Amino acid sequence: METVKKHFFSDMGVMLGRSMRHILRSMDTIVTVCITPIAMLLLFVYVFGGAINTGTDNYVNYLLPGILLIAIASGVAYTAYRLFLDKQRGIIERFHTMPISRSTVLWGHVLTSVISNVISLAVIIIVALIMGFRSSAGVLPWLAVAGILVLFTLALTWVAAIAGLSAKSVEGASAFSYPLIFLPFISSAFVPTDSMPKVVRAFADNQPVTSIVEAIRALLSGQPVGNDIWIALAWCLGIMLVAYIFAMRAYRRQG
Amino acid sequence: MKTMQTKSIQVKGLQKTYKQLHVLKGVDFEVEQGSIFALLGSNGAGKTTTVKILTTLLKPDSGSVTVNGFDVTSKPEHVRQSISLTGQFAAVDEVLTGRENLIMLARLRHLPNPRQVADDMLKRFGLTDAADRKAATYSGGMRRRLDIALSLVGQPQIIFLDEPTTGLDPEARIEVWKIVEELAEGGTTVFLTTQYLEEAEQLADQIAILHEGKIIASGTLQELKKLFPSAKVEYVEKQPTLEEIFLAIISKKEAM
Numbered sequence: 001m002e003t004v005k006k007h008f009f010s011d012m013g014v015m016l017g018r019s020m021r022h023i024l025r026s027m028d029t030i031v032t033v034c035i036t037p038i039a040m041l042l043l044f045v046y047v048f049g050g051a052i053n054t055g056t057d058n059y060v061n062y063l064l065p066g067i068l069l070i071a072i073a074s075g076v077a078y079t080a081y082r083l084f085l086d087k088q089r090g091i092i093e094r095f096h097t098m099p100i101s102r103s104t105v106l107w108g109h110v111l112t113s114v115i116s117n118v119i120s121l122a123v124i125i126i127v128a129l130i131m132g133f134r135s136s137a138g139v140l141p142w143l144a145v146a147g148i149l150v151l152f153t154l155a156l157t158w159v160a161a162i163a164g165l166s167a168k169s170v171e172g173a174s175a176f177s178y179p180l181i182f183l184p185f186i187s188s189a190f191v192p193t194d195s196m197p198k199v200v201r202a203f204a205d206n207q208p209v210t211s212i213v214e215a216i217r218a219l220l221s222g223q224p225v226g227n228d229i230w231i232a233l234a235w236c237l238g239i240m241l242v243a244y245i246f247a248m249r250a251y252r253r254q255g
Numbered sequence: 256m257k258t259m260q261t262k263s264i265q266v267k268g269l270q271k272t273y274k275q276l277h278v279l280k281g282v283d284f285e286v287e288q289g290s291i292f293a294l295l296g297s298n299g300a301g302k303t304t305t306v307k308i309l310t311t312l313l314k315p316d317s318g319s320v321t322v323n324g325f326d327v328t329s330k331p332e333h334v335r336q337s338i339s340l341t342g343q344f345a346a347v348d349e350v351l352t353g354r355e356n357l358i359m360l361a362r363l364r365h366l367p368n369p370r371q372v373a374d375d376m377l378k379r380f381g382l383t384d385a386a387d388r389k390a391a392t393y394s395g396g397m398r399r400r401l402d403i404a405l406s407l408v409g410q411p412q413i414i415f416l417d418e419p420t421t422g423l424d425p426e427a428r429i430e431v432w433k434i435v436e437e438l439a440e441g442g443t444t445v446f447l448t449t450q451y452l453e454e455a456e457q458l459a460d461q462i463a464i465l466h467e468g469k470i471i472a473s474g475t476l477q478e479l480k481k482l483f484p485s486a487k488v489e490y491v492e493k494q495p496t497l498e499e500i501f502l503a504i505i506s507k508k509e510a511m
Contacts, residue, residue, distance in 0.1 A: 007365060014362045022350045025389075090346035094405070097310045097415075099335040100363050 008101040015108025033120040037071040060133040065216035066189020076160040077177035079113040083164030084173035113157040141219040151236040158243035165250035208235035263444040269318035280468035293459035302448040339411040345402035349391035364409035376404040396427030416447040456497040
């Protein structure tokens with residue numbers, strides 16, 4: 001008997017097509033992922049912004065990196081939600097009893113998460129441009145920014161996968177994202193950290209969001225990035241690796 | 256039709272423990288090709304665990320399990336090519352339409368003409384009118400029909416149905432029974448679990464009763480009836496229902 005033929009790429013295409021349909025057919029996903037960060041952008045720029053002193057004359061430029069991270073954090077919650085539903089409804093079991101490349105089930109969700117987040121980030125950046133966001137960065141720094149954002153999305157997507165696969169309820173599946181959405185507030189995303197009390201500042205300076213925000217901000221404004229980019233990359237890769245290991249463990253438990 | 260002697264499924268000494276819980280304590284049974292086999296048992300008897308092992312979702316702790324001639328542990332890929340599973344809950348993608356669900360499954364099975372396969376299935380299961388509606392709008396019975404149609408894409412030789420009629424109204428239940436009978440007539444082996452004794456009585460060629468991790472009785476309905484002679488006192492001869500047989504055997508076991 002010959003070995004069973006695997007069709008990784010064709011199976012992957014089917015899985016990806018399926019999740020993309022899910023995204024395009026649930027408008028609330030697009031609305032929540034894009035509208036909330038845009039609303040925050042408007043709120044902070046036109047309401048609070050006048051009272052916030054960041055030492056720059058363009059607060060949109062200052063704010064945008066943090067807003068993008070918030071968008072990613074809320075975007076991945078839907079990945080957890082969709083994975084949870086697949087698990088609960090027996091769809092993962094159905095796929096796993098078929099002669100397909102099993103890993104494509106999970107990778108389909110992961111790639112979908114990246115694509116949908118890239119779409120919402122693009123929308124938010126366009127809105128920011130209308131609000132006066134300007135960047136002097138050339139092609140290479142922009143590519144570096146894109147790379148960091150995709151890496152951050154992947155890292156959080158694998159965290160979302162753990163939540164989606166091990167949750168017992170829909171609420172549980174997406175609850176993990178609330179602290180992630182709040183993390184940028186206790187960082188240099190909205191205000192410089194030197195105005196914060198000592199303890200809070202110590203936390204803010206050393207949590208992943210600050211280094212990622214600083215790295216993106218420096219890249220977009222054509223400033224030297226210094227160590228921040230390496231710290232940011234280390235955080236993203238570290239989170240991604242640990243989350244990947246735990247997510248795969250949770251995934252294998254699905255049978 | 257049912258004279259073929261080949262075994263679709265062979266299970267010997269199957270054991271499975273979850274953490275501390277000894278779910279299967281040495282299960283043995285065989286399923287003839289093209290027959291309808293019912294695994295009967297109350298909730299928690301180990302029916303779903305058995306199905307999960309047979310469909311390669313769980314690994315057995317010990318014992319040998321062969322499906323369509325392939326060992327589930329060493330040749331899971333081959334087993335997956337021969338089977339399909341319809342689980343306890345209709346595993347349909349609710350965001351997709353009925354047609355899209357079927358096309359997706361046909362693509363995953365690498366069939367040459369997915370659209371045609373979908374059209375044929377929709378017609379066969381009376382879903383043509385609802386083909387382009389999201390599955391979320393389907394009734395319970397329609398959802399179950401779509402679910403079974405999805406399982407039949409690619410014509411697997413062995414179909415596993417884990418409590419296929421649980422939660423269905425009587426009408427939808429009879430529909431499912433009809434589908435199962437048609438499948439067996441077409442030569443497909445059907446393995447179904449159920450807690451409805453009437454269902455096993457109606458459909459199954461072979462019945463095995465799983466109780467507390469062991470098969471405590473198995474055979475055809477006629478054979479099981481012989482285990483439990485009908486009462487003699489009455490003027491009217493009364494045939495025991497499968498329910499009576501089931502309850503009698505279980506209480507006998509528990510008394511021991």
